[in-house]
Amino acid sequence: MTSRKRSRDESDEVNEYSTLEDCIASPTKSAKVRGVLSDLSPMKVSRNGNKYFKGMLTDETKSLEFVGYDKRKLEELNRCKDSSVTFDNCEIKESKIGSGMDMCVKSTTSISHSPKKINPIVHNLGQLQQLQEYEFVTLSDVKVLEVPDAMKVSSGFVQDVIISDAGGTGTLTLWDDDRDKLEVGKFYKLNSYLRVKIFNGQKGLTPPKSCGLSFQELLSGVTVKAVSICVNKHVCITCEGHVNLKSICIGQCTQCFAFQRLGEDKEPIAVELLISCNGQDYNLKASFPEIKSIVDLSDNDLSDNATEVEIAGALLMASPFSLTFKDNRIIEEINKLLI
Protein backbone atom coordinates (compact mmCIF):
# COMPACT_ATOMS: atom_id res chain seq x y z
CA MET A 1 0.00 0.00 0.00
CA THR A 2 2.79 2.38 0.98
CA SER A 3 4.80 1.65 -2.15
CA ARG A 4 1.81 2.31 -4.40
CA LYS A 5 1.26 5.69 -2.70
CA ARG A 6 4.90 6.58 -3.24
CA SER A 7 4.88 5.78 -6.95
CA ARG A 8 1.86 8.08 -7.40
CA ASP A 9 3.71 10.91 -5.65
CA GLU A 10 6.58 10.71 -8.04
CA SER A 11 4.58 10.70 -11.26
CA ASP A 12 3.95 13.95 -13.09
CA GLU A 13 0.31 13.35 -13.85
CA VAL A 14 -2.25 15.73 -12.38
CA ASN A 15 -4.79 14.04 -10.15
CA GLU A 16 -8.16 15.68 -10.53
CA TYR A 17 -10.57 15.26 -7.64
CA SER A 18 -14.29 15.79 -7.62
CA THR A 19 -14.45 16.37 -3.86
CA LEU A 20 -12.03 17.35 -1.11
CA GLU A 21 -12.84 14.09 0.68
CA ASP A 22 -11.43 12.15 -2.31
CA CYS A 23 -8.48 14.50 -2.48
CA ILE A 24 -7.31 13.99 1.09
CA ALA A 25 -7.26 10.20 0.80
CA SER A 26 -3.58 10.16 -0.24
CA PRO A 27 -0.69 12.58 -0.82
CA THR A 28 0.06 13.75 -4.34
CA LYS A 29 2.49 16.22 -5.89
CA SER A 30 0.06 17.64 -8.38
CA ALA A 31 -3.65 17.84 -7.66
CA LYS A 32 -6.53 19.75 -9.15
CA VAL A 33 -9.11 20.60 -6.49
CA ARG A 34 -12.17 22.81 -6.14
CA GLY A 35 -13.82 24.45 -3.18
CA VAL A 36 -15.05 27.67 -1.65
CA LEU A 37 -12.23 29.86 -0.39
CA SER A 38 -13.69 30.18 3.09
CA ASP A 39 -10.76 31.76 4.92
CA LEU A 40 -7.54 33.50 3.99
CA SER A 41 -4.87 35.03 6.22
CA PRO A 42 -2.64 37.97 5.35
CA MET A 43 1.08 37.31 4.80
CA LYS A 44 2.65 36.14 8.08
CA VAL A 45 6.21 35.53 9.24
CA SER A 46 7.13 32.21 10.83
CA ARG A 47 9.55 31.78 13.75
CA ASN A 48 12.26 30.92 11.20
CA GLY A 49 11.61 34.19 9.37
CA ASN A 50 9.82 32.58 6.41
CA LYS A 51 6.85 34.40 4.92
CA TYR A 52 3.68 32.39 4.45
CA PHE A 53 -0.11 32.63 4.30
CA LYS A 54 -2.80 30.18 5.28
CA GLY A 55 -6.34 29.60 4.15
CA MET A 56 -9.21 27.19 4.11
CA LEU A 57 -10.86 25.48 1.18
CA THR A 58 -14.27 23.94 1.86
CA ASP A 59 -16.72 21.93 -0.20
CA GLU A 60 -19.77 19.76 0.46
CA THR A 61 -17.59 17.08 2.07
CA LYS A 62 -14.58 18.53 3.93
CA SER A 63 -12.51 21.55 4.91
CA LEU A 64 -8.87 21.51 3.87
CA GLU A 65 -6.27 23.89 5.25
CA PHE A 66 -3.72 25.21 2.80
CA VAL A 67 -0.46 27.08 3.05
CA GLY A 68 1.37 29.16 0.48
CA TYR A 69 4.57 31.19 0.33
CA ASP A 70 4.24 33.20 -2.86
CA LYS A 71 2.96 36.78 -2.41
CA ARG A 72 1.52 36.84 -5.94
CA LYS A 73 -0.60 33.76 -5.18
CA LEU A 74 -1.98 35.51 -2.09
CA GLU A 75 -2.91 38.53 -4.23
CA GLU A 76 -4.71 36.25 -6.71
CA LEU A 77 -6.55 34.51 -3.87
CA ASN A 78 -7.57 37.79 -2.27
CA ARG A 79 -9.66 38.43 -5.36
CA CYS A 80 -11.52 35.11 -4.90
CA LYS A 81 -12.51 35.25 -1.24
CA ASP A 82 -15.83 33.50 -0.44
CA SER A 83 -16.18 32.25 -4.00
CA SER A 84 -15.61 28.92 -5.71
CA VAL A 85 -12.05 28.43 -6.92
CA THR A 86 -10.07 25.78 -8.73
CA PHE A 87 -6.46 25.14 -7.71
CA ASP A 88 -4.60 23.40 -10.51
CA ASN A 89 -1.24 21.79 -9.71
CA CYS A 90 -1.16 22.10 -5.94
CA GLU A 91 0.49 19.61 -3.61
CA ILE A 92 -1.41 17.45 -1.13
CA LYS A 93 0.80 16.32 1.70
CA GLU A 94 0.50 14.77 5.11
CA SER A 95 -0.21 17.34 7.78
CA LYS A 96 2.49 17.99 10.36
CA ILE A 97 -0.15 17.71 13.04
CA GLY A 98 -2.61 14.84 13.15
CA SER A 99 -3.27 12.27 10.50
CA GLY A 100 -4.93 14.57 7.98
CA MET A 101 -3.67 16.31 4.86
CA ASP A 102 -2.66 19.85 4.08
CA MET A 103 -2.59 21.51 0.72
CA CYS A 104 0.38 23.48 -0.48
CA VAL A 105 -0.07 26.29 -3.01
CA LYS A 106 3.05 26.26 -5.18
CA SER A 107 4.34 29.15 -7.27
CA THR A 108 3.28 27.08 -10.31
CA THR A 109 -0.25 26.48 -9.00
CA SER A 110 -2.82 28.16 -11.18
CA ILE A 111 -5.86 29.66 -9.47
CA SER A 112 -9.10 30.34 -11.29
CA HIS A 113 -12.77 30.93 -10.51
CA SER A 114 -14.77 27.74 -10.64
CA PRO A 115 -18.17 27.82 -12.35
CA LYS A 116 -19.30 24.88 -10.21
CA LYS A 117 -21.75 25.87 -7.47
CA ILE A 118 -20.46 24.61 -4.12
CA ASN A 119 -22.40 24.63 -0.86
CA PRO A 120 -19.81 24.38 1.91
CA ILE A 121 -20.46 21.73 4.54
CA VAL A 122 -21.89 22.84 7.90
CA HIS A 123 -21.51 20.33 10.70
CA ASN A 124 -23.47 19.83 13.87
CA LEU A 125 -22.38 18.50 17.24
CA GLY A 126 -24.13 15.16 16.57
CA GLN A 127 -21.41 14.39 14.00
CA LEU A 128 -18.52 15.01 16.37
CA GLN A 129 -17.87 11.34 17.19
CA GLN A 130 -17.49 10.41 13.51
CA LEU A 131 -14.92 13.12 12.84
CA GLN A 132 -11.16 12.59 12.99
CA GLU A 133 -8.94 14.45 15.42
CA TYR A 134 -7.56 17.67 13.86
CA GLU A 135 -10.31 17.74 11.27
CA PHE A 136 -11.85 21.18 10.70
CA VAL A 137 -15.49 21.77 11.49
CA THR A 138 -17.88 24.63 10.84
CA LEU A 139 -20.84 24.87 13.18
CA SER A 140 -23.95 26.88 12.63
CA ASP A 141 -25.76 28.46 15.58
CA VAL A 142 -24.95 27.24 19.08
CA LYS A 143 -26.32 27.79 22.57
CA VAL A 144 -23.98 28.02 25.57
CA LEU A 145 -25.02 25.66 28.37
CA GLU A 146 -22.11 25.93 30.83
CA VAL A 147 -19.16 28.27 31.31
CA PRO A 148 -16.87 26.98 34.06
CA ASP A 149 -14.04 29.14 35.45
CA ALA A 150 -10.93 29.19 33.27
CA MET A 151 -8.08 27.03 34.59
CA LYS A 152 -4.43 27.98 34.64
CA VAL A 153 -2.32 25.37 32.87
CA SER A 154 1.34 25.41 31.79
CA SER A 155 0.53 26.84 28.33
CA GLY A 156 -1.86 29.52 29.59
CA PHE A 157 -5.55 29.63 30.53
CA VAL A 158 -8.08 27.10 29.33
CA GLN A 159 -11.87 27.06 29.61
CA ASP A 160 -14.14 24.16 28.60
CA VAL A 161 -17.44 25.68 27.53
CA ILE A 162 -20.38 23.31 27.00
CA ILE A 163 -22.40 24.17 23.90
CA SER A 164 -25.40 22.66 22.14
CA ASP A 165 -26.87 22.84 18.67
CA ALA A 166 -29.51 21.01 16.63
CA GLY A 167 -27.35 17.84 16.64
CA GLY A 168 -26.44 17.53 20.32
CA THR A 169 -24.01 18.91 22.89
CA GLY A 170 -20.23 19.18 22.98
CA THR A 171 -17.24 20.87 24.58
CA LEU A 172 -15.71 23.99 23.10
CA THR A 173 -12.26 24.52 24.57
CA LEU A 174 -11.19 28.16 24.63
CA TRP A 175 -7.68 29.44 25.30
CA ASP A 176 -6.25 32.61 26.81
CA ASP A 177 -7.86 35.70 25.26
CA ASP A 178 -10.89 33.73 24.08
CA ARG A 179 -11.90 32.80 27.61
CA ASP A 180 -14.86 34.42 29.39
CA LYS A 181 -16.24 35.81 26.16
CA LEU A 182 -19.27 33.52 25.89
CA GLU A 183 -22.15 33.70 28.37
CA VAL A 184 -24.42 30.97 29.67
CA GLY A 185 -27.88 30.83 28.09
CA LYS A 186 -26.91 32.99 25.10
CA PHE A 187 -26.88 31.96 21.46
CA TYR A 188 -23.94 32.60 19.15
CA LYS A 189 -23.13 32.37 15.51
CA LEU A 190 -19.59 30.98 15.33
CA ASN A 191 -17.66 32.36 12.38
CA SER A 192 -14.35 30.60 12.93
CA TYR A 193 -13.34 27.11 11.98
CA LEU A 194 -12.96 24.72 14.85
CA ARG A 195 -10.59 21.82 15.10
CA VAL A 196 -11.56 18.43 16.49
CA LYS A 197 -9.30 17.68 19.46
CA ILE A 198 -9.17 14.92 22.02
CA PHE A 199 -8.84 16.19 25.59
CA ASN A 200 -8.84 13.68 28.46
CA GLY A 201 -10.00 10.95 26.09
CA GLN A 202 -13.01 12.96 24.89
CA LYS A 203 -13.56 14.53 21.51
CA GLY A 204 -14.16 18.25 21.66
CA LEU A 205 -13.67 21.36 19.54
CA THR A 206 -11.27 24.25 19.77
CA PRO A 207 -10.55 27.22 17.50
CA PRO A 208 -7.10 27.01 15.84
CA LYS A 209 -4.76 28.97 18.12
CA SER A 210 -3.49 31.14 15.26
CA CYS A 211 -6.96 32.53 14.51
CA GLY A 212 -8.83 32.44 17.82
CA LEU A 213 -12.58 32.43 18.18
CA SER A 214 -14.65 34.71 16.01
CA PHE A 215 -18.34 34.90 16.87
CA GLN A 216 -21.41 37.06 17.03
CA GLU A 217 -24.15 37.00 19.57
CA LEU A 218 -27.34 35.69 18.08
CA LEU A 219 -30.54 37.03 19.59
CA SER A 220 -33.10 34.26 19.77
CA GLY A 221 -36.83 34.49 20.42
CA VAL A 222 -36.85 38.14 19.37
CA THR A 223 -40.14 40.02 19.35
CA VAL A 224 -40.82 43.54 18.11
CA LYS A 225 -42.13 45.95 20.78
CA ALA A 226 -42.23 49.20 18.86
CA VAL A 227 -41.81 50.36 15.28
CA SER A 228 -40.92 53.81 14.06
CA ILE A 229 -40.98 54.39 10.32
CA CYS A 230 -39.42 57.40 8.64
CA VAL A 231 -38.88 58.42 5.06
CA ASN A 232 -35.24 58.81 4.15
CA LYS A 233 -34.81 62.54 3.35
CA HIS A 234 -37.43 62.71 0.63
CA VAL A 235 -38.11 66.22 -0.66
CA CYS A 236 -41.22 67.14 -2.65
CA ILE A 237 -40.51 67.29 -6.39
CA THR A 238 -42.74 70.36 -6.88
CA CYS A 239 -42.42 72.54 -3.77
CA GLU A 240 -39.40 70.99 -1.99
CA GLY A 241 -41.58 70.40 1.08
CA HIS A 242 -41.24 67.46 3.41
CA VAL A 243 -42.64 64.18 2.10
CA ASN A 244 -44.42 61.79 4.43
CA LEU A 245 -44.69 58.11 3.80
CA LYS A 246 -48.09 56.83 2.71
CA SER A 247 -47.03 53.36 1.70
CA ILE A 248 -43.69 51.69 1.05
CA CYS A 249 -43.46 53.22 -2.43
CA ILE A 250 -45.75 56.27 -2.19
CA GLY A 251 -45.18 59.50 -0.27
CA GLN A 252 -47.24 62.65 0.19
CA CYS A 253 -45.96 66.22 0.53
CA THR A 254 -46.97 67.91 3.78
CA GLN A 255 -47.15 71.35 2.08
CA CYS A 256 -48.72 70.85 -1.37
CA PHE A 257 -50.18 67.39 -0.62
CA ALA A 258 -48.90 65.98 -3.93
CA PHE A 259 -48.53 62.21 -3.99
CA GLN A 260 -45.27 60.96 -5.46
CA ARG A 261 -43.27 57.81 -5.96
CA LEU A 262 -40.40 57.47 -3.56
CA GLY A 263 -36.95 57.15 -5.10
CA GLU A 264 -36.17 53.69 -6.35
CA ASP A 265 -32.44 54.25 -6.30
CA LYS A 266 -32.20 54.43 -2.52
CA GLU A 267 -33.91 52.65 0.34
CA PRO A 268 -37.41 54.15 0.32
CA ILE A 269 -37.87 53.81 4.05
CA ALA A 270 -35.85 53.39 7.18
CA VAL A 271 -37.33 51.66 10.16
CA GLU A 272 -36.25 51.84 13.77
CA LEU A 273 -37.22 48.77 15.71
CA LEU A 274 -37.37 48.38 19.46
CA ILE A 275 -36.92 44.66 19.91
CA SER A 276 -36.97 42.51 23.00
CA CYS A 277 -35.01 39.34 23.70
CA ASN A 278 -34.80 37.55 27.07
CA GLY A 279 -36.04 40.62 28.91
CA GLN A 280 -33.48 42.94 27.32
CA ASP A 281 -34.38 45.64 24.81
CA TYR A 282 -32.35 46.69 21.77
CA ASN A 283 -32.77 49.50 19.26
CA LEU A 284 -31.99 48.39 15.72
CA LYS A 285 -32.26 49.81 12.24
CA ALA A 286 -33.96 47.75 9.57
CA SER A 287 -34.35 48.12 5.82
CA PHE A 288 -37.39 47.06 3.85
CA PRO A 289 -35.92 43.70 2.72
CA GLU A 290 -35.15 42.94 6.37
CA ILE A 291 -38.67 43.89 7.43
CA LYS A 292 -39.98 41.59 4.73
CA SER A 293 -37.92 38.67 5.96
CA ILE A 294 -39.10 39.19 9.56
CA VAL A 295 -42.68 39.22 8.34
CA ASP A 296 -42.15 36.32 5.89
CA LEU A 297 -41.05 34.07 8.74
CA SER A 298 -44.55 34.43 10.13
CA ASP A 299 -46.18 33.39 6.83
CA ASN A 300 -47.47 36.90 6.38
CA ASP A 301 -46.97 38.86 3.25
CA LEU A 302 -46.25 42.52 2.77
CA SER A 303 -46.89 44.11 -0.59
CA ASP A 304 -45.03 47.11 -1.95
CA ASN A 305 -48.23 49.10 -1.43
CA ALA A 306 -48.47 48.28 2.26
CA THR A 307 -49.23 51.31 4.39
CA GLU A 308 -47.29 52.42 7.45
CA VAL A 309 -49.92 50.87 9.69
CA GLU A 310 -49.77 47.59 7.79
CA ILE A 311 -45.96 47.47 8.01
CA ALA A 312 -45.97 48.24 11.73
CA GLY A 313 -48.82 45.78 12.36
CA ALA A 314 -47.07 42.94 10.52
CA LEU A 315 -43.86 43.53 12.50
CA LEU A 316 -45.62 43.73 15.87
CA MET A 317 -47.58 40.54 15.15
CA ALA A 318 -44.60 38.60 13.69
CA SER A 319 -43.78 35.34 15.43
CA PRO A 320 -40.46 35.26 17.37
CA PHE A 321 -37.34 35.13 15.18
CA SER A 322 -33.59 35.23 15.62
CA LEU A 323 -31.03 37.68 14.33
CA THR A 324 -27.42 38.76 14.39
CA PHE A 325 -26.49 42.41 14.25
CA LYS A 326 -23.37 44.51 13.87
CA ASP A 327 -22.02 47.08 16.32
CA ASN A 328 -23.61 49.95 14.41
CA ARG A 329 -27.10 48.55 15.16
CA ILE A 330 -27.45 47.28 11.59
CA ILE A 331 -29.12 43.89 11.25
CA GLU A 332 -26.89 41.33 9.58
CA GLU A 333 -29.02 38.22 9.32
CA ILE A 334 -32.55 37.22 10.22
CA ASN A 335 -33.67 33.62 10.49
CA LYS A 336 -35.71 31.05 12.28
CA LEU A 337 -33.74 29.33 14.96
CA LEU A 338 -33.88 25.55 15.16
CA ILE A 339 -32.00 24.82 18.36
Ligand SMILES: [Zn+2]
Ligand atom coordinates in the same frame (compact mmCIF):
# COMPACT_ATOMS: atom_id res chain seq x y z
ZN1 LIG B 1 -44.94 69.74 -2.22
